[in-house]
Amino acid sequence: MKVAIFFGSISDKSIMKIIAEIFKQFNISYKSYVISAHRLPDILSNTIKKIESEGTDVIIAGAGLSAHLPGFISSKTILPVIGIPIHCNNNYGTLGGIDALLSMVQMPKDVPVATVGINNSYNAALFAIHILSIKYQDIRKLLLKFRIKKKEKLITEIKQNLLP
Structure with missing residues (x-):
């Protein structure tokens, strides 16, 4: 497994499934997990240890509202x-995802989280691919072809x- 994908709620699945679609184009293996940092912190900690032992290279974590999932994960690995x-479309998500964005970009020193735009799982997947392309030449070649194709289009x- 090269990438672990975490999301805090099943309701986040529609945003996060875009990552899987992009990874298929690049033949990237992944596993996904739905684990709340607030409700299941012990299970999350154990899962992080497990994926590290399995050789995971990169983690993508999506969360709404207070959005502690990526920061919690970063503190453990x-x-x-x-x-x-x-952006949560429920009674609590009245800030349009700004609450989640600020929670991620305002991480304290020594606990970094690279953060993309609200609901932008597409860019998160591509950023992970860029990271993986440093280590894996097959991914690097596919990424270069992808970029050329996008430019030509x-x-x-x-x-x-x-x-006229």
Whole structure:
């Protein structure tokens, strides 16, 4: 397993499934876990120890509201942690995900969490791929091809939309 994907609630699944879709394009193995940092801290701690022993390279953690999941994980490991602040569509999520974003980007010194934009699991997946490309040449090659393809597509779209 190269990546562990954590989310704090089953309701976060729709945001987090985008990561799995991108990882399939890059043949990246992963496991996902739904574990609340607040409600199941002992299970979360044990799971972090387990994934470290399995050779995990990167962790992605998505959470909403107070969003302590990525920070909790970061406090328990030296693996890179990428946090995704999630906007919760419930009675408690009235701040539009800003609460989760601030919880992640305001981590105290010595407990870093690389944080992407609200609900931006796409960028979290790509950032993890960039990290993995340092160690794995096959992923690096696929990432370079991916970037070239994206660039070519953008150039084509621009050319098609120029004024006559």
